[in-house]
Amino acid sequence: MALDIYASDQEKSEAIKQWWRENARALLVGIIIGLLALFGLRGWMEYKQNRVREASSLYQQILVAKAQEEANTEIYNSAEHLIQDYSDTPYGLFSVLMLAKEDQGRGDVKAAMERFKRALEYTQNSGLRRVIYLRLARLLLAVGNPEEALTTLAEVKPGSFASAYAELRGDAHVELGQLPEARQAYQEALLDLGPGEPRRQILSMKLDNIAQP
Secondary structure, three states: OOHHHOOOHHHHHHHHHHHHHHHHHHHHHHHHHHHHHHHHHHHHHHHHHHHHHHHHHHHHHHHHHHHOOOOHHHHHHHHHHHHHHOOOOHHHHHHHHHHHHHHHHOOOHHHHHHHHHHHHHHOOOHHHHHHHHHHHHHHHHHOOOHHHHHHHHOOOOOHHHHHHHHHHHHHHHHHOOOHHHHHHHHHHHHHOOOOOOOHHHHHHHHHHHOOOO
8 A cells, every 4th residue: 555645644644544444353364374374384393203203213113123033923013003003104114115025035925016016105205116116026027027027117217226227127128038128228227337336247247148149
């Protein structure tokens, strides 16, 4: 509102009073809403931080139990509790991945794959999703599903895992008898590795094994 359209100080004063009468309630409501939002946000952040701390504590207890080789049933139950009640924290995801590894160790491939797929539901973090897709693809290849492994690897851009993704694609193509595609994938994997990387020797051996006669 441009107050200098008023001729006298009295008119300006009256105009200001009128403006406040008309707008004070709206301003007060706005201030109250702003304060509630501020304190509500702080409260929500504290709540989330507390949940992460609780989940972290539970996860550490599980790791200690594993290190002490306590009963698998106890570990599974604790991890499932963490997954169910703290799925909104990173430790819910870590527990899913831990149980998937346990399933693999017991030879329960189907359960491990289901856990990997479940883990994808717990995170939108691109780095973690790349790790999960890579592990799932490795498992699929190990149980004789190279086509599905390739499909899984194509679900996400590999980012910093480009070499590992390319190598696994090469392995899948070898299983399918697609040697030109395998060579190309292994060469891509080599290009993404530094000169001193230990895996360069392994990749070179894989390339030698499928070299053209």
